[in-house]
Amino acid sequence: MHYTRLVACDLDDTLLDNSSHLTSSTCAMLRSALADGTTALTISTGRQLLSLHGYIRQLGITDVPIIAETGAVLFDPVSYDVVREWVLPHSVIADVMRLMGEHDWGCTAYFIRGERAQALVRRGGAVTADMEYEGISELPAPLPLDQWPSVMGLEQWRKICILGPAPKMKELDGAMRARLGETARIERPSEECMDIMTAGVSKGLALAIVADLLGVQPEHVMAIGDSPIDISMLDFSGVPVAMQNAWPEVKARARYIAPPNEEDGVAVAVTEFVCGRYHAAARGSASGAWNE
Secondary structure (H helix, E strand, O other), X not given: OOOOEEEEEOHHHHHOOOOXXXXXXXXXXXXXXXXXXXXEEEEEOOOOHHHOHHHHHHXXXXXXXXXXXXXXEEEOOOOOOEEEXXXXXXXXXXXXXXXXXXXXXXXEEEEXXXXXXXXXXXOOOOOOOOOOHHHOOOOOOOEEHHHOOOOXXXXXXXXXXXXXXXXXXXXXXXXXXXXXXXXXXXXXXXXXXXXXXXXXXXXXXXXXXXXXXXXXXHHHEEEEEOOHHXXXXXXXXXXXXXXXXXXXXXXXXOOEEEOOHHHXXXXXXXXXXXXXXXXXXXXXXXXXXXXX
């Protein structure tokens, strides 16, 4: 199918409500807005494949690659075959392991690749309370840190997600950036979370590749998000949109402010985009907001 426009939206706190549900009203509004078949829709999320099946089916996405793992992979929404992926170098994984083992950070590191996830903890440490990471309720038993060197080479991990208390995560953030330097990309989806991918990986890069595959120019791409990890795709798109509930720094990079995620904000933004009321223009402070 030939598309003239492309929409990429984040999931959590953007497309989904506060209970991580994709509501029937949002789905109905999206179906109506996209009915003429000229606008492509995709998901751009930090989540991994295992927790995305249901949302992809609800949205009816069949021919536009899905962006997952904070931009570390693009996969086909029907076959789930990998379209593009960026794997973490073993040197980065080793550096993360060493740093996690040097102090009691009180955090858990999840190593992610598709439907595979493994937790890493210090010897005798407890797994972070949020075991249902990204909707995955049955993770393998966590391996103590001292067991990891023997199995590190068995998997090609694309992303490391570290979860822990905000004060500890702030301390770890500084130490991790100093240790990894330019060898990896570190994103902070929230104060309790850190994502580590290979250098250069971002939602923005992944979105640029999807747009190129579809033959859609950046000025005809709308990106919608709420957190700092969405900024790279807002910067790429000609029509950057932040949710009303977005972080201040995200709103500062947006041209339009959509209603909050609890009020079908993504569906409203898509409708405005298809109708031409949300459009590309010179960058600046957010304007044309839904409540102006």
